[in-house]
Amino acid sequence: MEKFVRHDGLVAPLDRANVDTDQIIPKQFLKSIKRTGFGPNLFDEWRYLDEGVPGQDNSKRPKNEGFVLNLPRYHGASILLTRRNFGCGSSREHAPWALMDFGFRAILAPSFADIFYNNCFKNGVLPIVLSEDNVEALFQAVEGKEGFRITIDLENQQVIPEAGEPLAFEIDEFRKHCLLNGLDEIGLTLNEADTIRAYEQRRAEREPWVFE
Amino acid sequence: MAGKTLYDKLWNAHLVTEREDGSALIYIDRQIIHEVTSPQAFEGLRMAGRKPWRINASVATIDHNVPTTPFKSAAEIEDETSRIQVQTLQDNTKEFGITEFGIGDVRQGIVHVMAPEQGAVVPGMTVVCGDSHTSTNGALACLAHGIGTSEVEHVLATQTLVAKKMKNMRVSVEGDLGPGVTAKDVVLHIIGVIGTAGGTGYALEFAGSAIRGLSMEGRMTICNMSIEAGARAGMVAVDDVTIDYVKGRPFAPKEADWDKAAAYWRTLVSDADAVFDEDITINAADIRPQVSWGTSPEMVISVDANLPDPATESDEVKRSGMLRAYEYMGLKPGMPVTDIKVDRVFIGSCTNSRIEDLRAAAEVAKGRHKADSVKQVLVVPGSGLVKQQAEKEGLDKIFVEAGFEWREPGCSMCLAMNPDRLEAGEHCASTSNRNFEGRQGNGGRTHLVSPAMAAAAAVAGHFVDIRELGQA
Structure with a gap:
């Protein structure tokens, strides 16, 4: 997994609540058996006016020019600012894969859906929870000034807008550690293989049918 | 000290270790695998040279993108990308020695219909699957939830998940x-x-x-x-209903194990x-019969109500969501739910494709016929076994006589990854679980309802209050 230590980037504002994973990456693109290549179809139904199909040349498709990610001022954005309950819906990890593939490294919102939030950390994408008031203030700042940038300092758990006060955020210690070091979680867990085996033995005495 | 909740008990029973940083490893008893969220996990195992920790902990089937018209082999699946996923699951389960209920197997079906039906999920288990509706299995007093593909790989490799107590x-x-x-x-x-x-x-x-x-x-x-x-x-x-349901199922504990298991489950x-x-x-x-009107499952009202007025919503974020939903759905505040016309009807999905659901829909369909204005009514059983049972009871004939289509098991129009889908602008009475924009097809408009309400809408051509439906 790619490390996340400090990131400075352009911010794109997606002013919608309850953005679901069907919108982040529509189902027809889930048929890929790879982890990459989903970026061109991120928010496909909002970015394009026609219905997308896998493997097509997106440069020839009619664009929804008004959609925020199609506005020239947000080209190259790597931080997504959005509203509450982002990522609700299915467990598809294709959602953070698509965000990452498009170039987003961090998402700022008042709240996230549980499974999506969890999936982000497995892919080097940092979801950050900020208060509704702080998110609202950032929306105004980003929309008010073209090229508005934010720096995210994971070590010190701070969101640092180019103008205004730094904002502190909370993050689970284990997740922070894995992101800072780009760790392979499976490798870490397998260090505890003996503990897992011992657990299995205890369980098998009590509930043998689970292991049959 | 206060007593424990069911969730506390399940959590404690599966706790492998707690780390100093507050995270924990929990043991996973059962993983259910399907074709869409597993290919990258198996690929990850191969690339790292890892093997599944415990092969018999996993059980696989195909559901998300299988056609619901009859087919005998992966080669007959027209859509190339769907075919590759179905084939890839076959190859992966074979390579790693995992049980798969594949094409032509009567046990094949929607993951969350198949697993309880087989007794592959029994009370007291932790159950995961790369699918958010894994929570279905919690009905059996399990800790069951959806996970992402990286976690599918983690569970395959370690039989555990890194978790934090909810x-x-x-x-x-x-x-x-x-x-x-x-x-x-x-x-x-x-x-x-x-x-x-x-x-x-x-x-x-x-x-x-x-x-x-x-x-x-x-x-x-x-x-x-x-x-x-x-x-x-x-x-x-757990209660008697739970225990009676599990008894005798293929994967369920037998003989001496059964009594021990049942005694434990009662706790x-x-x-x-x-x-x-x-x-x-x-x-x-x-609680009255419900119909969803918008593009989020919380946008739901009783069938005898009128659509809500966004002007009365004080939360600005919610109000703008409602306005967007009205635009997408092509509906107006204040209109009666029963004035909403339906173009298609879908009866199926992991929410409502079990035998009881099909019986409820058939009871309404019996002796009636779909309205001419309704283009299609799909009835998609949750598994090959549900299909078999329904046919034994003659439900398929009732549906066909009513002008409904009787299909092969799969997820179908719940998420439209296979050929079953809505055209832009069409309204669908659907027994599935999500009414998100585009969920059942680009531009499609979903209304979530019960199987009986869906069948009634198919007959009337618009939503009707099932309580007011007379005898056929």
Whole structure:
């Protein structure tokens, strides 16, 4: 997994609540058996006016020019600012894969859906929870000034807008550690293989049918 | 010390180790695998040279993108990318020695229909699957929830998950359900009350006399939609209904194990003095048949109501969501629900494709016919075994005589990854679980309802109050 230590980037504002994973990456693109290549179809139904199909040349498709990610001022954005309950819906990890593939490294919102939030950390994408008031203030700042940038300092758990006060955020210690070091979680867990085996033995005495 | 909740008990029983940083490893008893969210996990195992930790912990089937018209081999699947996924699952399960109920196997079906039906999920288990509706299995007093593909790989490789304990929420539905009110209406009503993010961070326990009065099928419908209320996991405590359901199923414990298992399972209830972080009580008598009108499952109202006015919504974020939903759905505030016309009807999905659901739809369809204005009514059983049972009862004939199409098992139009889908602008009465924009096809407009309500809409051509439907 790619490390996340400090990131400075352009911010794109997606002013919608309850953005679901069907919108982040529509189902027809889930048929890929790879982890990459989903970026061109991120928010496909909002970015394009026609219905997308896998493997097509997106440069020839009619664009929804008004959609925020199609506005020239947000080209190259790597931080997504959005509203509450982002990522609700299915467990598809294709959602953070698509965000990452498009170039987003961090998402700022008042709240996230549980499974999506969890999936982000497995892919080097940092979801950050900020208060509704702080998110609202950032929306105004980003929309008010073209090229508005934010720096995210994971070590010190701070969101640092180019103008205004730094904002502190909370993050689970284990997740922070894995992101800072780009760790392979499976490798870490397998260090505890003996503990897992011992657990299995205890369980098998009590509930043998689970292991049959 | 306060007693333990059902979730506390399940968590404690599966705790492998707690780390200093507050994270924990929990043991996973059962992983269910399907074609869409597993290819990258198997690829990850191969690249790292790892093997599954315990092969018999996993069971696989194909569901998300299989056609619902008959086919005999992967080669007959027209869509190339679907064919590759189905083929890839076959190859992966073969390579790693995992049991798969594949093409032509009567046990094949939607993951969350197949697993309980086979007894592959029994009370007290931790159950995961790369699918958010894994919560369905919580109806058997399991800790069951969806995971992402990286976690599918983690569970394959280690039989554990890195987890953090959730908070406890109980939703009790007390009293008797009115006529025409089903498990689907109960859960839609609950989502309408607590909101689509109301359960975020919680494990939900559904309790109360109305829940205890439901069959296992009904309880599965309720737990299925926990995620639409934001909760990863939903569950119902063990009682006689649970034990009777599990007994005799192919994977269920047998003989001496059975008595030991059943005795242990009976302890899987929340203690009387358990404390929940959130405790909500709903009066069963307040629940009427439900119809969703918007693009989020919380945008749901009773069939006898008029569509809500965004002007009366004080929360600005919610109000703008409602306005966007009205535009997408092509509906107007204030109109009666029963004025909404339907173009297609879908009866199926992991929410409502079990035998009881098909019986309820058939009861309405019997002796009636779909309205001419309705282009298509799909009935898609949840598994080959459900299909077999329905045919034994003659339900397929009732559907066909009513002008409905009787299909092969799969996820079908719930998420339109296979050829079953809506055209832009079409309204669909659907027994599935999500009414998101484009969910059932680009531009399609989904209304979530119970199987009986869906069949009634198919017959009338618009939504009707099932309680007012006379004899056929």
